[in-house]
Amino acid sequence: MSRTIKRGTPPKRPAPRRKQPVKKVSMIDRIVARLPVSEETLRRAVTWTITGIAGASVVVAATWIGIPGMIGAALAETAGQAGFRVQQIEITGLKRMDRMSVYAVALDQQSRAMPLVDLESVRQNLLRYGWIADAHVSRRLPDTLLIDIVERTPAAVWQDRGELTLIDAQGVLLEPVRPDAIPALPLVIGPGADRQEANYQALLAAAPALKPRIKAATWIGNRRWDLTFESGEVLALPEEGAPRALVRFAELDGARPLLGRGWLRFDMRDPAKLVARKPGIDQNRALADPSDAGGVAEPVGVDAG
Numbered sequence: 001m002s003r004t005i006k007r008g009t010p011p012k013r014p015a016p017r018r019k020q021p022v023k024k025v026s027m028i029d030r031i032v033a034r035l036p037v038s039e040e041t042l043r044r045a046v047t048w049t050i051t052g053i054a055g056a057s058v059v060v061a062a063t064w065i066g067i068p069g070m071i072g073a074a075l076a077e078t079a080g081q082a083g084f085r086v087q088q089i090e091i092t093g094l095k096r097m098d099r100m101s102v103y104a105v106a107l108d109q110q111s112r113a114m115p116l117v118d119l120e121s122v123r124q125n126l127l128r129y130g131w132i133a134d135a136h137v138s139r140r141l142p143d144t145l146l147i148d149i150v151e152r153t154p155a156a157v158w159q160d161r162g163e164l165t166l167i168d169a170q171g172v173l174l175e176p177v178r179p180d181a182i183p184a185l186p187l188v189i190g191p192g193a194d195r196q197e198a199n200y201q202a203l204l205a206a207a208p209a210l211k212p213r214i215k216a217a218t219w220i221g222n223r224r225w226d227l228t229f230e231s232g233e234v235l236a237l238p239e240e241g242a243p244r245a246l247v248r249f250a251e252l253d254g255a256r257p258l259l260g261r262g263w264l265r266f267d268m269r270d271p272a273k274l275v276a277r278k279p280g281i282d283q284n285r286a287l288a289d290p291s292d293a294g295g296v297a298e299p300v301g302v303d304a305g
Contacts, residue, residue, distance in 0.1 A: 086112040086145055093149035097131035106137075106145055114139055122147075130174045155201065156186040158194040171197040186217065193219035200225070206243035207250040213259065224269075231260040236267045249274070 089106050091099060105125045109117055119137045126135040126149070134150040155169040157177055164177040166185075171194040177183070188200055196219055203225065204211045216228045224239040227246075237245050245268040252274060253259055258266065267275040 085114060085143055086117060087143035089145045089147065090140075091147045091149065093151065095151055096154075097129060097149070097151060101129065102126065102147060102149070106147060114141065114143070117145065130168075130172050154183065154185060156188050156197055157182055158197075159187060159189045160191055160193070165194070167194050167197055169197060169201055171195045187215065188217050188219065190219040192222050193217070203237075203243050203246060207246045209254070210246065210250050229259055233259055233263050234265045236265070236269055238269045238271065241271065245271070 086107070086109070089103055091102055094102065106122055108125070109122075111117075117139065119139070122137045122145075123135050126132050126137075126147070131151050132149055133152045136146075136148040138146045140146055152168040152172060152174060154166050154174060156167055158165045158167050158171075158173075164179060164182065166174040166177050166183070167188075168174060173194065186200070186204070188194065188197065193200075200217055203217075204214070210229075213229050213231070214227050215230045218226045218228070220226055220236075225237045225242060227235045227237065229235070235246075235249060249258075249266065249268060258276070262278055263276045264279045265277045267277075
């Protein structure tokens with residue numbers, strides 16, 4: 001008796017695995033991956049740049065075709081909302097002037113959207129301060145104003161009607177000075193002396209040996225100088241030829257010391273002689289004729305002042 005052997009269903013073979021496609025990395029992605037900033041920061045910077053270029057282009061186009069200013073302002077405000085807004089102010093060149101005053105001028109704007117900041121207006125407002133000789137104002141996108149200051153240099157202290165003011169070599173008023181904090185600078189006294197500062201500097205340059213010995217200079221009658229020396233004497237200079245007279249006095253003092261010898265006042269308003277007076281004496285003495293540094297003349301009349 002034969003048996004019939006039934007064969008079972010042959011086992012199924014596993015389906016072959018599909019090869020996963022290799023993801024290709026572009027050159028741009030490789031460059032981005034190597035940058036020292038995050039992808040999010042880079043994306044934001046690109047967005048700001050595109051927005052700025054687009055916003056600036058629209059504003060320029062609006063101005064060129066004559067669209068009303070309020071539309072251009074609205075576009076600029078949109079750029080401000082996108083990040084182009086004054087957030088920082090960098091100041092260079094500032095040494096003596098109050099820094100907060102510069103910040104106040106820079107931020108005194110109707111809008112802080114970068115396209116709406118009036119750079120020339122900021123500059124002109126800064127130039128109203130005596131300390132500032134010049135200023136350069138510019139933008140650094142997206143959010144910084146750059147202000148470069150050129151300051152004036154103090155040259156003297158001006159005293160008038162009891163008030164002390166620091167001035168530069170051109171007589172520009174810089175700032176008030178407290179009586180207990182007067183700097184080591186020349187002192188010029190009297191109405192209009194501030195406007196004569198350049199003239200006074202030229203006068204001192206004519207006789208540099210006397211410059212450190214001069215304590216103050218008084219502008220008399222809006223026409224001439226009286227110089228006060230550290231040793232207490234006063235030298236009256238002529239209206240015309242003051243530098244020449246001061247050089248002559250320096251020569252006489254060098255040949256035969258005059259300062260620190262008890263004289264009260266020297267008068268060189270007469271170009272023919274140097275007249276001197278001592279305290280308590282109602283007579284003046286002509287010390288030397290300008291043509292003879294060693295000569296001594298006879299006493300002359302009372303000084304007219």
